[in-house]
Amino acid sequence: MDTDGTHETRPPRTGQIPRPASPPPPGLPPKPAHAPVAGPTLEDWLRVPRTSDGPGVWSYGHVPRAAEEPEVTPIRQLISGALIALLAGLLLWSLLWNGYLGGFWLWPLYMFTPDSWAGTLPSVVAAYVWYGVVALTLAVGFGRLGRWSELARRIVGSRAARAVQAVVPAARPEQGGPEDAVRWPQVRGAGLVEAAERLEKEAGAGRMNDVDYARIRRAWESVRVDPSRLRAFAEAVRDKGAGACVHPSGARDLPVRAARHDLLARQVLLGTVEDGPRNPYARRGTSLALDPDVLGTSLLAVGPSGCGKTGRLVRPVVESLALQALAGQAAVVAVGAAGAQLGPDAAYDVVVRVGDPASVYDLDLYGGATDPDEAATLLAEAFVGDVPGIDVRRAATALAQLLGPFRTAYDRFPAVPELRELLDQVPDVLDGLRRALDDAGQHTMLRELDARERQHGAPADPGPALADRVALLDRPAFATFFDVGGFDTTGQGRPFSLRTLEHPIRVRIDLPERGHADASRMLARLLLAQFNAAAAARTDRSLFAFLAFDDASHTLTPGTVRGIQRLRSANAGVLLTLRTLDDVPEALRTPLLGAVGCRMAFSGVTTWDGKRFAETWGTEWVETRDVTHRTVFADQPLTRAIHAFRKLVTGKAVTTDAVTVRQVERERWSASDLAHAVPPGHAVLSLTSVGGERAAPLLVRLAGAATG
Incomplete structure (x- = not known):
């Protein structure tokens, strides 16, 4: 019951959930620094009403505004x-x-x-x-x-309201009722009065934080699905109180929080919608947040270096999902260059430092796949998916013609040096493989090997390109990585596979971008392809699976873009950040913007990138007013004299204004506006929920400290 009933399936080849990257801090979990916010206790935090009138609304204490702006007399x-x-x-x-x-x-x-x-x-x-x-x-x-009453309300009323607000303390929520969340009414209703009272006392004594509450509530939801877990739940609460049903790592909170979170609504606060004419009146001045409901449609963010993509977007989102993983609600994988500010090692269960000999964990090159055709498809997407003129399907076939016979002969996939030798058609390696297949009577696999040998060197053969790409991984820096079960002589490799997404795991993968840029991009493509396959293949999709790329440059291929479109039905999503859309092949820019449901343009984008966003966001009907000034010519002598005197005094002729009101269709955000009218520290963001609700592009003032 301590595993929340969702961890019965073991990750392939490891035998257990990977242990945390570093031990959790001893003692009681620290009180959350941002959610609930400093000030309210957990009880008050739970009792604050949460309402939402659209995707991306920070629901904690939200008060909906009118849809249209009322006419205000100056x-x-x-x-x-x-x-x-x-x-x-x-x-x-x-x-x-x-x-x-x-x-x-x-x-x-x-x-x-x-x-x-x-x-x-x-x-x-x-x-x-x-x-x-x-x-x-x-x-x-x-x-x-x-209109004396309106004047008094505008002048005296606002000041009086501010004075009263400053003097009178904020009203505390209603408490103690039958539906009070602090009293765990559903647990009481199921007859577990003792467990409900224990949890209520834990919250009142300050021994329970927001992660504990969300985790135990998640465990109770699993009990409602499977009533046979009722007794185990009651015993866990009786023995451990707020520490019941704890995450396999033993952690009950993150060591530090860089953003404000609301685990009851599964939201992270991203910023504040600007109170200006650029935004719809109903959203002006409201707080904007992200949650799995919108992240499930995937998010693409574009902005130059230094605009705050890492500190203001990637880290808060990853941090939110890491907290949800501790609550048994999500699985998150964060991918970035070594040194990217994605949180401390203690905030993750697994930290893979590719190319670092001191890394505790290794990366499974084949993503936990056991079928040669599936493994070949994933590798082909990563190796040559970005190479113009090479058919990924032919490359996958070429790889399958080698992986299938090798696995049949040796009961494992080839390591990187072995795969390179197979692609280069090294005679001794092929002869040894043929003998092993012949001794095992695997004539079908021998025919596969013969077909690869016949195609080797043909004009359209993808083999040489595959061999060149594998050579990028066959370097001394990666000698102890990509263990395939017995080939690594060090015995220290603990391969991590994305097949573990069925568990509430927190993973960070550091790529050696500085010294091995091409290899890092290839591994990023491999991780994206493996994530698309693993998320879709999960038997238990109750956990929200998420993959965040701190830099997705040169990572996308036609196959992975198609895979992103299918993630929302698998309760999964990705976050992709780019410095510019030029880092994506031109043929993929429009499909990519169409595949994701959330799009974000940071301050400083170019007009070329702005044009793509403007086309994606489309147009809207707006009301325009054209004012025409016409000079008045008087017929009467007295009137002409008055007009002449007025012109002498003011220096301007007497005119009349003709106002023309019409409806015109204009871009919501033009390329020029995106490039020049978005202030630093701001971004324009459009959201789409998994259910199909949409939020028009909003100018948002981002919170948090920019780190990259």
Whole structure:
């Protein structure tokens, strides 16, 4: 039950979940630094209402806004109108009081007071009462005419509201009700009153954090699916309290958080939508967040170096999914160059440093595949998927003609040096393979080997190109990597395979971009191809699987772009960052923008990249106003004299304005606007949820510290 009931399947060839890259910190888990935010306790954090009126809305305490912007009269116009109404009211009262308009307004007083009251106190009282009624009527009438109430609300009301807000503390949520999340009503409803009370006490005593709550709630959801786990759940809570159903690594929180998270809604705060005319009124000033619902459609971000892609996007997203992995909700793999600021080693279960002899973990070149045809397809995509003129399917066939016989003969796939020798058709290696197949009676595989030998050296043979690409991995720096089960003589290799995505695992893969750029790009293509295959092949898709590339330059191929389109149905997604779309083959730029559901243009993109985004985001109908100024020519002498005097004083001729209002179709964001009108630290982001909801491109002020 401690594994949340989702970890029964073992990762291939390892026999167990990979241990954490470093031991978790001892003692109680640290209180979250950002979610819940400093100040509210876990109980208050749970009781804050969460509402959302569109994809990307930070639902924690969100208050929906009106869909359309109300018409707001300028404050100067309100003041002048109120002053004119006041003067008009005083003038009318003066005329009435001094009798310039006659005594008609006193008729009701004469009609309802008897003549016997003349000169008595009741007569005086009745007269002043009537004067007050008339004055009040004038005040109400001219007040409405001058919009005094709106002026008071705009000037006095806002200040009073701020003063009250500063003095009166924020109201605490309603608590203690039957649906209070702190009291675990569903657990109580299932008859586990003791377990619910234990969890409630853990939260009240400060021994439970947001990760604990999300993890135990996830475990309870598995109990609802499989009631046979009910007893194990109750025993785990009874024995360990907030530490029940803990992640296999034993960690209950990350060592540090660089962003603000809401694990109850599975969101990470990305920034704030700018309060300006560029954005829809309903989204202005609201907080923007990312969650699996939008990341499941995959995200492409483009921006130059130094614009903040790593610190303001990649790390917060990876951090959020790492927290969700600790809660048993997700599996995340982060890929970046060695030294990329993607979080400390202690925040991951597996850290693969390709090319570093001190790396604890190795990378499975074949991605855990056991079928030669599948392994050949993945390798062909990585090796020659970016080479113009080479058919990936022919390359996959050529590799399968070697991998199939080799696995049949030796019960494993070839290591990198062996694969290079097979592709180069080294006679001694091929002769040894033939003897092994002949001794085993594998005549079918011998025919495969013969077919590869006949095709070797033909004009369209992909073998030489494959051999050249394999040679990039057959270097001394990678001598102890890509263990294939027994070939590595060091005995230290612990190969990691993306087949472990069925477990809530946190992985970081560091590529040797500085010294081996071509090999790093090839490995990045391999990882993307393996992720697409592994995510689609999962039998249990309850975990959200995510792959984040800190730099996806020269990583995409036609096959991997097609694979990205299928990820949303597999409860998976990818994050791809690029310095420019020029790092993607021209034929793939439009398909790539169409394959992802979320697109992000950082400050500093070029007009060429902006043009692609502008075409993708399309156009919208907007209302425009054209004002035409026309000079007024007077016919009457007096009018002409007045106009001449006015021109002499102001220096401008008397004109009239003709306003034309029309609907026109314009780009939501033009290429020029994206290149020149996005301030530093901002980005334009469009979102699409897995369910099909869309958010128009929004100008967002990003949070976090930029690191690359």
